[in-house]
Amino acid sequence: MSKIIQLSDPHIVPEGQLAYCVVDTATALVQAVATINRCLPLIGPVDLAIVTGDLTDFGTPAEYARFRRIMSSLDIPYRVVPGNHDLRENLRAGFAGESWMSATGGINWDIELADFAVIGLDTLVEGYHHGGLDPETLAFLRDRLARFNGKPVIVGLHHPPFTTGIHPMDLNNLRNGDHLRDILDAYRGEALLVCGHVHRGVTRMFGSSIGLIAPGTSHCVTLDQRIENPHTLSLEPSGFMLHEWRDGFVSHLIGADFPEDRYPFSTPAIGDRSLQ
Template sequence: MTKILQISDTHIVPAGTLAYDKVDTAAALSDTVATINRLLPQVGPVELVIVTGDLTEHGTDEEYARFRDILGDLTVPYCAVPGNHDRREPMRQAFASADWMPVVGPLDWMTEFSDMAVICVDTLVEGAAHGALSQASARFLRESLARLGGKPVLLGLHHPPYASGIAAMDAQNLIDPSPLRKALAGYPGEVRIVCGHLHRTITGLFDGRICQVCPGTSHAVTLDQRRDAGNSLTVEPGGMLLHEIREGALLSHWIPVGRFDGPHPFLGV
């Protein structure tokens, strides 16, 4: 029974600074790591943690080094794909020694388990907030699926392929989902698409397949669906998603970051 944890949008900034002058993203990521390590006896074993983009705020060497330092306390292996706040070549260099990091091209990768596979594809458009699936990444996805024979797949990318109703962010999503739709067409098994970017827990359908957005670890995009609303953040509790194979299908749990009162027995039940 394979289990995969997903975190997203960690937005690490240089030491001594706050993201947007409001959010201590490094402290939030440290809390996330501590939460994962603490919960492993309850929910584990977990085979892998995936990070679905925006590891850093500016894509600098310093920020990637700080990200790696914080994740050094994690007791589970992790892999990542870039988001629009990342920069491809600095990220490649930061994880050059990792076996999942491609030497050239988009930062796409796949890992296969006995009962499922994880594929992550790069949707970064350098210098832009929106995302796109390049021809190379679409080809990687098609060829990876062709080798899996219908096995359940967790497909990670940063930019969601559908609108959330948050207008300022919808303009920055995957601007043309047709290459993704074509790459998935005809695959006989379950594909669950998992994204970041919106910093909220959102579940919808893309071409008939479940597509989930993971909450951020430190702050959320404000849930304001008025047409004239600006782009803003709200400091809501961080969270993560636990994806697992259960009875042959993928099942996902939302997990908050932090410590909470309990567990308490249900007395009299």
């Protein structure tokens, strides 16, 4: 049974700094990695982890080096796509030598697992917070879907191609999501679209596919749906996702503080309630 883990928006900053003077994003990623490793005996084997963008806050080489140092503790291989806080060439240099990293152009890749394929797409439009799929990336997606020929696919990218009701994020989502929706709607296999950018769990239909946004590994964008919202972050519980194939895609949200302690579903006065 094929399975992947999705992490998103770690926003690693230089050593000694807090993101936005508030968030210790590096410690949060360390905790997420440790939790994944601790969960693997319960949910594994897991083929791969993907990180759906905003690996760093400023896109500097030092931040990518710090990201890679933290992720080196992860017990499964991983791949990444860039987000609006990344810089493409610094990210590329940070992963030089990785077989999946493109030498030029968009950071797009694909991998075929036993039950489904995974396609990573680059939506970074440097200098802007919104995202876009350039003609090269759209052609890459069409080509890979033709190759996978109806096999279930997970498409991973940073910017969601749909609105969430959080106005500042909706202004900066994927600008040409219509192209993506048309391509996925024409695919004859099951497609699951997994995004980041909004730092909170959101699920909705996207054409004939399910689209979801994974929470960040540290802070959340505040759920404030007023038009004039002040665009703030909040320190809500963070997490990551497990996407797996059973008789269709199944996605699980796992808290980054997933505890080791567990308790049997039994109460002496009531009897065995183990089926709850």
